[in-house]
Amino acid sequence: MPLTLQDCRTLDANDVLRPLRARFALPEGVIYLDGNSLGAQPKAAAACAARVVEQEWGQGLIRSWNSAGWIDLPRRLGDQFAPWVGVGPGELVFTDTTSINLYKVLTAAARIAQEDAPERKKLISERSNFPTDLYIAQSVCQEYGLELVLLEPEEIAAALQPDVAICMLTHVNYRTGAMHAMQEVTAAAHAQGILCIWDLCHSAGAVPVDLHGANADFAVGCSYKYLNGGPGAPAFVWAHPRLINRFWQPLSGWFGHAAPFQFTPDYQPAAGIDRYLCGTQSALSLSVLQCGLDVFTEAEPYGGMAALRRKSLALTDLFMQLVQERCQGHGLGFATPGDHALRGSQVCLTRSEGLGVDGKDSGAYAIVQALIARGVIGDFRKGDGGKHLDILRFGFTPLYVGFEDVWHAVEHLHQVLESGEWRQPQFNQVHAVT
Amino acid sequence: MPLTLQDCRTLDANDVLRPLRARFALPEGVIYLDGNSLGAQPKAAAACAARVVEQEWGQGLIRSWNSAGWIDLPRRLGDQFAPWVGVGPGELVFTDTTSINLYKVLTAAARIAQEDAPERKKLISERSNFPTDLYIAQSVCQEYGLELVLLEPEEIAAALQPDVAICMLTHVNYRTGAMHAMQEVTAAAHAQGILCIWDLCHSAGAVPVDLHGANADFAVGCSYKYLNGGPGAPAFVWAHPRLINRFWQPLSGWFGHAAPFQFTPDYQPAAGIDRYLCGTQSALSLSVLQCGLDVFTEAEPYGGMAALRRKSLALTDLFMQLVQERCQGHGLGFATPGDHALRGSQVCLTRSEGLGVDGKDSGAYAIVQALIARGVIGDFRKGDGGKHLDILRFGFTPLYVGFEDVWHAVEHLHQVLESGEWRQPQFNQVHAVT
Numbered sequence: 124m125p126l127t128l129q130d131c132r133t134l135d136a137n138d139v140l141r142p143l144r145a146r147f148a149l150p151e152g153v154i155y156l157d158g159n160s161l162g163a164q165p166k167a168a169a170a171c172a173a174r175v176v177e178q179e180w181g182q183g184l185i186r187s188w189n190s191a192g193w194i195d196l197p198r199r200l201g202d203q204f205a206p207w208v209g210v211g212p213g214e215l216v217f218t219d220t221t222s223i224n225l226y227k228v229l230t231a232a233a234r235i236a237q238e239d240a241p242e243r244k245k246l247i248s249e250r251s252n253f254p255t256d257l258y259i260a261q262s263v264c265q266e267y268g269l270e271l272v273l274l275e276p277e278e279i280a281a282a283l284q285p286d287v288a289i290c291m292l293t294h295v296n297y298r299t300g301a302m303h304a305m306q307e308v309t310a311a312a313h314a315q316g317i318l319c320i321w322d323l324c325h326s327a328g329a330v331p332v333d334l335h336g337a338n339a340d341f342a343v344g345c346s347y348k349y350l351n352g353g354p355g356a357p358a359f360v361w362a363h364p365r366l367i368n369r370f371w372q373p374l375s376g377w378f379g380h381a382a383p384f385q386f387t388p389d390y391q392p393a394a395g396i397d398r399y400l401c402g403t404q405s406a407l408s409l410s411v412l413q414c415g416l417d418v419f420t421e422a423e424p425y426g427g428m429a430a431l432r433r434k435s436l437a438l439t440d441l442f443m444q445l446v447q448e449r450c451q452g453h454g455l456g457f458a459t460p461g462d463h464a465l466r467g468s469q470v471c472l473t474r475s476e477g478l479g480v481d482g483k484d485s486g487a488y489a490i491v492q493a494l495i496a497r498g499v500i501g502d503f504r505k506g507d508g509g510k511h512l513d514i515l516r517f518g519f520t521p522l523y524v525g526f527e528d529v530w531h532a533v534e535h536l537h538q539v540l541e542s543g544e545w546r547q548p549q550f551n552q553v554h555a556v557t
Numbered sequence: 558m559p560l561t562l563q564d565c566r567t568l569d570a571n572d573v574l575r576p577l578r579a580r581f582a583l584p585e586g587v588i589y590l591d592g593n594s595l596g597a598q599p600k601a602a603a604a605c606a607a608r609v610v611e612q613e614w615g616q617g618l619i620r621s622w623n624s625a626g627w628i629d630l631p632r633r634l635g636d637q638f639a640p641w642v643g644v645g646p647g648e649l650v651f652t653d654t655t656s657i658n659l660y661k662v663l664t665a666a667a668r669i670a671q672e673d674a675p676e677r678k679k680l681i682s683e684r685s686n687f688p689t690d691l692y693i694a695q696s697v698c699q700e701y702g703l704e705l706v707l708l709e710p711e712e713i714a715a716a717l718q719p720d721v722a723i724c725m726l727t728h729v730n731y732r733t734g735a736m737h738a739m740q741e742v743t744a745a746a747h748a749q750g751i752l753c754i755w756d757l758c759h760s761a762g763a764v765p766v767d768l769h770g771a772n773a774d775f776a777v778g779c780s781y782k783y784l785n786g787g788p789g790a791p792a793f794v795w796a797h798p799r800l801i802n803r804f805w806q807p808l809s810g811w812f813g814h815a816a817p818f819q820f821t822p823d824y825q826p827a828a829g830i831d832r833y834l835c836g837t838q839s840a841l842s843l844s845v846l847q848c849g850l851d852v853f854t855e856a857e858p859y860g861g862m863a864a865l866r867r868k869s870l871a872l873t874d875l876f877m878q879l880v881q882e883r884c885q886g887h888g889l890g891f892a893t894p895g896d897h898a899l900r901g902s903q904v905c906l907t908r909s910e911g912l913g914v915d916g917k918d919s920g921a922y923a924i925v926q927a928l929i930a931r932g933v934i935g936d937f938r939k940g941d942g943g944k945h946l947d948i949l950r951f952g953f954t955p956l957y958v959g960f961e962d963v964w965h966a967v968e969h970l971h972q973v974l975e976s977g978e979w980r981q982p983q984f985n986q987v988h989a990v991t
Binding site (some may be wrong): 158168180185223 | 582584587588591594597598602603606607609610611612613614615616618619620621653654655656657659662684685686687688689690691693697698707717725779781787788789790791793807808809810811812813814817820821822823824835837838840841842843845856875897908915929934936938939
């Protein structure tokens with residue numbers, strides 16, 4: 124029997140996480156399915172920003188580095204969030220950007236590999252990894268004489284061979300929502316003496332992550348997606364305690380020094396994850412980020428990550444089922460796996476080339492634009508004209524997306540496709556997209 | 558004839574820049590002489606932060622990367638500020654931190670030197686340069702096989718020899734307020750084939766800087782001091798157009814790509830300064846920073862940098878004269894040059910070891926603490942027990958510091974010294990200082 128709107132309302136009524144939706148300021152008339160690109164604004168962020176600007180900065184001035192605890196923000200927020208990715212206090216810091224943190228850990232890994240196994244010359248990753256990861260890897264490979272080998276996901280297991288130094292993967296793929304089995308891949312890599320770096324941009328706060336359980340080596344991730352930390356909020360970085368003190372990372376700024384306020388001319392790296400800090404961080408961005416993390420802390424008594432994961436899968440299951448029931452005959456496919464164990468918190472629809480208004484493109488961009496005009500915000504990711512098709516991407520943040528939202532989103536998609544309104548010229552003018 | 562309070566009031570009454578002081582939220586009862594560490598809060602920053610959080614993020618969500626222009630902030634703010642350091646539009650971006658930007662330009666310089674003059678093996682700098690600069694230089698030297706040679710300021714001219722690849726200096730010294738002659742040093746370095754990198758942390762917005770006039774090669778600087786961009790606000794980076802496209806910098810993140818939203822797996826650096834961008838930047842921090850830059854834009858009709866410099870020198874002259882007149886006999890000296898051509902926008906007082914309460918330290922820390930307790934905020938920088946004495950540091954931001962402030966600051970210093978109140982135990986307990 125097909126699902127009904129009433130079924131969705133019943134699911135919302137029974138949703139234990141429902142009270143947390145009120146923590147977010149969501150615009151009227153918008154169904155926001157792009158929290159995997161930029162998370163929604165926690166209501167507390169407005170008062171927090173005002174406090175930091177007017178009280179801490181305006182009144183406290185320089186004194187606030189100590190009195191308002193600005194100096195401790197990277198570590199304090201790291202400790203607050205650490206359990207959500209299965210690491211201990213003092214092991215993770217929020218700082219800089221994902222790209223920069225990846226450079227730090229990739230360089231550390233390259234130096235460890237150079238020392239322990241200089242004959243290993245490959246760094247393997249996924250061809251459709253988020254590009255900035257590949258760009259940073261290109262740079263590190265150039266500096267350390269490594270070869271960057273890009274693979275399809277199904278080729279990775281066989282590629283974990285003794286000629287590989289580092290395996291760098293994004294846990295949940297940004298284009299497909301497919302999730303790697305972190306524990307199995309890490310174990311297979313370690314069995315071959317390969318270091319494993321995980322990018323958690325699309326999994327932190329969205330799916331269960333247990334870095335110690337997986338015995339991972341390094342991890343980075345961003346805070347502006349599922350963590351709702353704000354546009355361009357600081358990223359995080361983690362290194363396994365067994366590796367952390369083996370090398371400095373090359374961005375050896377004063378905040379990574381063992382005694383930054385001694386102002387000594389020689390760099391002495393701090394012990395532990397503090398050595399992955401570099402320059403002065405934005406107290407404003409970090410403070411506002413905390414408002415996002417606080418909602419996770421608040422989610423603990425509601426069942427924590429297990430509850431978030433249950434709801435996330437229920438949301439993505441529902442979306443997939445409704446799309447199958449109601450959007451047949453429009454050339455849509457699923458890039459996201461049906462298997463729960465392989466799925467992140469997003470659903471990506473594919474659309475083949477040649478279905479667009481000009482008979483050449485896929486029309487996926489125009490469909491997304493038509494949905495946005497109706498207040499259903501997802502996003503578009505371009506294919507490569509070959510194996511990787513154009514993508515309509517929809518993220519489901521269980522903290523604030525409801526089941527009725529999913530119903531209406533698919534209803535709008537259905538109408539956009541059936542009516543052909545996506546063919547209108549204004550939806551087919553490509554602008555820069557983020 | 559000694560100066561009087563009335564003289565100072567007359568100077569304020571005649572100060573053409575006086576209206577700009579009203580742009581800043583300064584706490585009641587505070588004389589703020591630490592704008593060289595963290596600049597004061599522009600009043601506009603409060604409404605700006607509220608707009609970015611509640612409207613752009615909360616209501617606009619992901620759409621604001623385009624509709625609110627977040628994507629252009631690094632370049633747009635760079636173009637706005639470019640004339641204040643003598644560079645053209647499209648040449649400077651605000652992004653990341655000073656430490657990270659220094660890593661980018663130092664690496665680029667090291668690669669250029671490696672290609673053009675591989676026999677040059679020295680990177681010279683000043684021993685009392687701000688430590689993070691030296692730490693980053695240590696890292697780059699290690700990677701590129703260079704030797705970091707640290708010099709006293711008076712040794713630099715003679716050290717500009719053909720064995721030097723790079724000369725990296727901070728224009729105005731953070732400990733002494735002494736300013737290098739950027740044009741002369743750069744010319745002397747170039748005459749020997751040496752690349753010149755300038756750190757403008759203590760000079761951007763504080764003293765006239767003309768990077769093209771000096772024919773500098775690279776520059777970096779921070780925005781949270783004299784630019785009043787907010788705690789930990791994004792830094793800036795500039796590269797001379799003749800060098801900019803010769804190499805990628807190694808932090809080759811997606812925002813430095815020629816076409817970031819094509820999501821291609823290969824890195825292709827953007828032409829120009831955009832290639833010095835890396836990861837996603839905080840739209841909140843950058844937007845708030847603009848409030849600081851806007852005050853500079855507003856200062857243009859009042860005479861711009863020439864007027865700021867005139868007032869800055871008048872303020873530091875006044876402070877030095879009043880300290881000489883009213884604080885004799887307490888073991889204070891001047892680290893800051895009397896010569897205008899050699900002075901930044903701060904005055905640093907020295908105090909010899911052995912004058913403190915325990916007969917070992919200098920008492921400088923306690924004097925600064927006693928001043929802070931009276932609402933006069935400067936800061937303390939520790940000496941090295943040798944050539945570099947303990948420092949009492951006072952910054953004079955001409956946008957908001959007045960001449961009467963200077964009078965009262967010195968009066969408080971006089972009273973703290975004469976009364977001996979700095980000897981009280983609570984001022985002698987050393988905490989972390991920033």
